[in-house]
Amino acid sequence: MTKILALDASTDACSVALSLNGETTHIFELAAKSHTQRLLPMVDEILRAANCTLHDLDAIAFGRGPGSFTGLRICIGIVQGLAFGANLPVIPVSTLQAMAQGFVAQNQNADLPLLVALDARMDEIYWGLFSADNIPNLLGTEHVMKPAKVGEQHLIANLEKQFIAIGPGWHYADLQNIVPEVLIQDVHPDARFMLPIALDAFDKGETQSIFDAQPVYLRDSVSWQKRQRIRTQSL
Template structure:
C-alpha cells in the first residue's frame, strides 16, 4: 500500500508518504500553504522513490480548521487523485492531531477565532487508533463539554490561545496540555490506511472540506416563512 496524506487545516503545512511499514514526512509552519504544498509533495515523492502514478490512494485533513487552508488541501488532493483516478480518504484534522499525542485520552482543540474553538474528545482504541467520543463542534472555550473520567490531555492551537479558560473548565479531568501541537500528515496516514481498508474512501470529486461552523449555522438558521 502506497498512500500520500496531506493536511493544511492549521498554520502547519504537512505531507507524508506511507509505503507499507515506512512513512516519510514533510512539516512546515507558516502561511505559504498554497505556494509550498505541491513542492513538498514532489520533494517527498522523490525522496521516497515513488512516482505519483504508483500511489494507491490519497488522504487529506478534511477539517475542521482554517477555511482557506481547508480549501487548499481539498483542491490539491482532488487534483492529484482525479488525475490518476485514485480514491481519497477524508480524515478529521482534529483526529490527526489527537493521534500524534502520547496520551490515550486527548481533548483536541483548534482556535476557531471569534472567541471559539473547534473541539473533539478522542480515546485511543486497543489498535492504537484515536476514536471520537461524542461529536466535533465549534464552541466557546468556557462551554466545552465535560468528558467522562480523568487523565485527559489537551492539545492544539485552541489550548495555546485559551489554556486558562479551558483548564478552569476541565478542572479535575485534565492531566495537562501540550503547547504548540499541530496535526502531522504521518499521523493522518496512520488513521487513513485502516479507514481505506474499511471502505471509507470517496471519489476525488467527493473529497470536500468539513467546516463545522457552516453546519452549526445551518442548524440555527430560522426557517423560511414560506416553508
C-alpha cells in the same frame, strides 16, 4: 503493501507524508500564509525522493478539517487535481483525530481520553474528545463553540479532570476551569499522523471518490463572515 500519500494545510502548519512499502517519510513546515506556494512542491519533493509517482499510489489522504477555511480549500483543491489526474480514491481525515493520533504514537502508554482543541478564531474553538486507542476513536461529535461552553458539556463534566488536553486552542482563559491531567499546547496537525488513520480506513474500504470529498468547517458561517470582512474593508 498499501501506498498512501497524505496532505494537510488546515492550520499554520503545512505537511505531506508518504507510506510506501511499510516505510513512512514526511515533510513538515510552519508556513503561515504560504500553503499555496509550498504544498505542491512538498508533494513533488517527497514523491521524487521515494522514486514514486502518483500512479503508483493506492489513495490520497487529506486533512478535511476542522481548521483554517483558506487552508482547507487550498488542500482539497490540490488533492482534487492530484487524485483526478491519477484516478485515485481519497480518504478524508479529521485534523483533530490526527492530533490525537500524534499524541498516541508518541505516548504509547497513554490511557486517558484526549481532548483536542484548535483555535477557530472569533473567540471559539474546534474540539473533539478521543479515546487513546492505537487509532483514536471520536467520543461523541466534533464541535465549534465558545471556550466557556466546553466545560458545561455533559461529556466533559463527567471526565472529572481525568483527561489529556492537546492543541493550541487551549490558550483561551475560559478553558482554565477545566483542569486536565496533562496539557500540551504546542501541537499541530501533521500528515504523518494521518497515515495510520488513512491506512486503517483503506483496509476497511472507507475511501471516497474525489467528487464526493468535502472539507469539514463545522460552521457554515465561516466563509460568509470572511466575505463580509473583505467587502467592509473595500468600502
